[in-house]
Amino acid sequence: MTESRLDRAAPWLIAAGCSLVAVNVAIWIAGASPWHVGKLAFAGAFGSAYGLAQTLAKATPLALTGASVAFALRAGLFNVGAEGQVAAGVLAAAVVGPRVPQGIPWGIGVILVACASMAAGALLGAIAGWLKAARGAHEVLSTLMLNGLVAVLATWLYSGPLRFGAQVHTAPVSAGARIPAIDHVLPALRGSALSYAVVLAAIVPFAAKWYLDRTRGGLRIRALGASPATAQSLGHSVLATNVRAMAMAGALAGLVGVHYVLGFKGYAEDGLGAGVGFTGIAVAMLGAGRPIATLLAAVLFGALAQGGLAVNAVVPSDTLLLAQSIVLVSVGAVVARSLAKGAAR
Amino acid sequence: MNALLVFIAQCISATTPLLLAALGGTLSERAGVATIALEGYILVGAFAAAVGALASGSALFACACAIVAGALMGALFSLSTVTLKANAIVAGVAVNLFAGASTRVALKVLYDSASNSPPLLTRSARTGSIGAVSLIESLSQPVTWLALLALVAVVTLVHKSAFGMRVEAAGEHPDALTTRGVSVERTRWIALTMGGALAGLGGAHLSLAQHEFVAYMSAGRGFLALAAVIIGGWKPARTALAALSIGALYALEATLSGRAAIPTVLLQALPFAFTLVAVVGLVGRVRAPRALG
C-alpha cells in the first residue's frame, strides 16, 4: 500500500493555506502590508548567504527535536518532554564542556560532550517511560512536570553555581570540544550561528528511521506502538520497551545541547533552546516519520523564526510564529492519529 | 501571625487561577478530550483581562473579557479536536503556542512592549499590618469569589444536571450517546467551550492580582491544573482540593523564599515535584474517562 503523492502533500498544502491566511490576517491587524512583510521575511530567511545560514542554524535543533518526538510516537508515546530534554542536554554540555581536558583530540572532546548531552536527555526520557510502564502515569503529564522541574533547576544553576564570573552565562567550553562555525570556510556567513552541528542534525532523522525499521529493537518499539497488549502476549517487556523508546527519544532531544553549547555559543545561558521542544512537535507532525520531510519541516520553521526577526521593525517577530500553531492544528488533524498508531512508514 | 496571614492570602491568591483552570479541565476531560490547552487558555484569559481592565477600569468588565476570550480559545480547541478530529495533545500544544505568540503580538501592537502591559487597576496602598493588607487584597479580588461560585456550579453541573450526564457519556462511551440521538460533537463543543471560559477567568486573576500582564505569565499553571484534575480523579470537588494543595505550595514559595535557609530553587520546584509524585502515586486508584484521548 503506497500513499499517493497527493496524500503525502495534503498536510503540507492544508498547513500552508491555513497559516498563510492566519498570518496575513495577523499582519493586517498589526497594521502592515502582508505583501511587504512577506517580501521582507523571505529576503531575511533566504535572500542572502547569511540569512540562509541563520535559517539552517535555527533549523538544526528543530530537526533533532522533531526526530525525537517522531521517534517516541512510533512507540505510541507522546514526548511533550523534548522541551525539558533539550534543557537537560544544554545543561549537561555546559557542565562537561569546560571540563574537557585541553590536550584531548578534537573529535573525542565533542563525542564526550555529545554523550553527556544525550545521557541527560535520555535520563529524563527514561524516567517518563518508566513512570508510564511501571506506574501508569501518562507520559504527557509526567514529561510536562519534568519540563517544569528542569526549567526551575536550570534557571537556578545558571544564575548561581554555573555562572562564569560576572557574566550572565556559564564557563566557555574547552577548545577541544568546540564545533567550529562554518564562517571560516565561507566568509560570507560571518557572524551566523551555523556550525558543523548542522551535519549531525541532517543525519539524525535518517538514523532514527533506520533504527526503527531495520533492527529488532526498533521493531519492538513499533510493536508496542501498534498494540501494547500484543507486545505483552509476545513476551516483550513492555516496561523495557517503554523506557528504551523514551530514553532514545530523550537522547535525540538532548543532542540539541551540542548545537547550542559546542557549536553556536560556546557556553550556555538561561533560556537557550526554549521553545524548540514544542516546535519539534510541529516538525514531527509535518515530517510524519519521513526523514526528508522532517528536515524540510525543520527548515520551514527555521525560516519562519529567522524571517520573523527580519520583519521585527514592521510587525512583531511573533507574528510569523503564529504559523506554527496553525500548522499544528491543520496538520495534526490529518496525520497525528495515523502516526500515533504507528501506521506511517 | 503576620506570616500566617500572608500565607493564607498567598494560598487564596495562588489557588484561584489553578482552581478555575482545573474546573475547566474537569469539564472538557470528562467529555473525553485531553486538555493540555489549559495553559494557553490561562494566558489568553490573563491578557484579555488586562486589555479589558485598561480599557474600562472595571475589574468585572475585565473578568467578562477573560471569560469571552477563554471561551473563544475553547471553541478553537473544539474546532480542531472535535470537528477536525486532530489529536488532542497536538491541538493542545498548538493552542498553547498560539496563545504565547498571539499575546506577544497583541502586546506589541497595543502597548508597544515585548514583555508586559502598562500597570492596571492600581489602587492607593492600604494601611495596616502586612498580613491584614495582603489578606484583604486577596479577598477583594472578584475572581476569587467567582471561583467559589464556579466550583458550586461545576459540581452541580457534573452530578445533577442532564448536560453533565451527557458529558459523562461523551467521555465514557460516545457511541452510547450517538445511539440515543444526542450529538457527541455538540456535547463536546459545549463542554470544551465552557472549560475554556472557566480557565480564561482563572487567567484573569493572574493579571488582575499582579496589576499587569507579563508575557508567558501562565508559567506552567495550566499543566499543574491539568494534574489537579487527574489527582482529583476527574471529580470536581476532589479536584478543587488538589488545586488547593498545589496552590499552597506556591504560597509556601512566595512566603518563604529569600527568607528561610531553604534554597529558592527547592521551593520553586515544589509544585512540579509534588504534582509528579501525587500523580504517580494516585494512578490506578482513580478512574479516567474511558474515551479520553
Add this chain to the structure above:
Amino acid sequence: MTLSLSRVHKRYGPRAVLEDASLSLEPGRIRALVGENGAGKSTLVKIACGMLAPDEGALRFDQRAVTGWSAREATAAGLGVVHQHFTLVETLTVADNVVLGREPRRGPFGLLVDRDNARARVRSLGEKHGLVIDPDRRIESLSVGERQRVELLRVLDGGARCVLLDEPTAVLSPAEVRGLLDVLRSLAKSGAALLFISHKLDEVFAIADDVTVLRRGRVVLDAKASELSRDDVAKAVVGGEVPSLRSARVSEAEARVALRVDGLVCDGVDQLSLSVRRGEVLGIAGVEGNGQRALFEAIAGVRATQRGTITLGDRDATRDSALERRRAGLGFVPEDRENTGLCAALSIAENLCLGDPATATGDGALSARKLREDALRVIERYDIRPADPEAPVRSLSGGNAQKVLVARELERPLEALLLAQPTRGVDIGAATAIRQHVLDARDRGLAVVLVSSELDELRALSDRVAVIFRGKLVTEMPVHEATDERLGPWMIGANT
C-alpha cells in the same frame, strides 16, 4: 408491515456486503435473521436503523418511505435497536442509562435531571415487561445478562414498537438466554415487531415465527419457521455441505505429557488442573466469561498466578516469564486477534518476525530480504491474501489476519499451543484451512489446548473435551461422548 427493506444493495469499496436483500417485520411477529459471521447481518441492521445508507434499495417504516433518518428520528418513530456491543455508560446508574437523551427535567430552565421520575419510569417499565432491576445500581456492577436487560429497558422507554436485536444471546448464559426469550415472546404478544439475529438454531426455532437466512449478502431463505426443519436452515446458512477435515494420525496413546497445569489459582481461575500429551488436542467448552481467557493468559505467563504449577515438557515453567515460556516451546493464539494477537499497523512480514522469540530481546539489524523471503514462504503455505509481505495486517480480511496469527505461532518449534477461538469471524474456507493446519501440526506431535464457543469446532478438532465453569474444569469426556445434551448441563453449572 412495520418495517420493510426491499432490494437493498451495499458495497464497501469493491466488496459487496449486501446484494438484493429484502426483509419485512410485522406487528406481533418475531423474525429470526440467521447467517454466518460476515454474511451481512449487522450491515442490514445498520441500514434498517438509519445508521448507514444503502447504495440501492428502499426502507419503509409504517408504510412511509424513509431515506437517511437520524438515530433520534428512528427512535421517535418507534424503532429501537439493541446492538451487539452494549451502549451503556458504565459509570452511570441503570436509571440514568435508560433515560439518557430523554431525561426528565426539573429545576430552573429544566437544567437538572429529575432522578425520582427516572427511577419510577424504570420500575414501571420493568414490572410491565418482566425486566426487574434496581434503577440505582451502576452499570459497572451488573452482570452481562443484567446489562442486556437495561438495554431492552432503554429501547422500550423510547416507546419502541419495532425492536431489532443484534445477536443478543451471544454473551449470555443458557439461563439468561431463556429469560430473554421469555421477555421477547411477551413483547411480541403485546404487538411489537421484532427482529432477532442469531446463529444458534435452537434459539431460532424456540422463538421465531419467520426465518430469513443471509449468505454472503444474499437472502437465500425466507419462510415461516413452522414450515422449516433445522436441516433446511443449517444447509442454507453454510451453502451445502461443510468441507471435511483429513487426519492421518498414528495413535500415540503413551506419548509424553507436553503441558501440565496443577491446582492453578489466579484472578478468574480456581484450582484448575489439566494435562495434554504430544499429538493430542484438549478442547475446552464453556459459556464465555467462565475463566477461559484468564486460564490461557496465566498459562502463557501474561497474568499473575497465586498458586499452582505449570509444567512444559520436563521443565517447571511456573516461575518463567512469558518470554521464557515461548522460548521453551509454548505457542499462544489469543481470542482477541486484533488487539492482543497481532499488530494491525505492522506488515505481514513484521508480524511473522515478531513470533520469533529472538525479536523480543536484543538489538541486531534485520535483513529486509530475509524478512521478505520468510514471509513469502509462509504466505504461500497458508494461502494468505494479498500475497504481499509489506501489506499491513489491518488491510487483511478477518480470515487472512487469523492465518497470519496462527502461522506466526505454528511456524516455529512448539511443544504446546494455546488456541483460543481460532475461527471466530472467519469465513468457512479460511476456517477449514486453519483447522487443517492445526490438525497437521497435531499429527506432527504438537499438543493443543483449544478454547472455542463453537461446540462443532471442538468436536471436529479435539480428542477430549472438558467443560470450564466459574474458573474450574468441571468435567472431561472423550470426544465421541461430547454431545450437546451431555455438555449443556455442565456448561450452565446444572451438574455441580
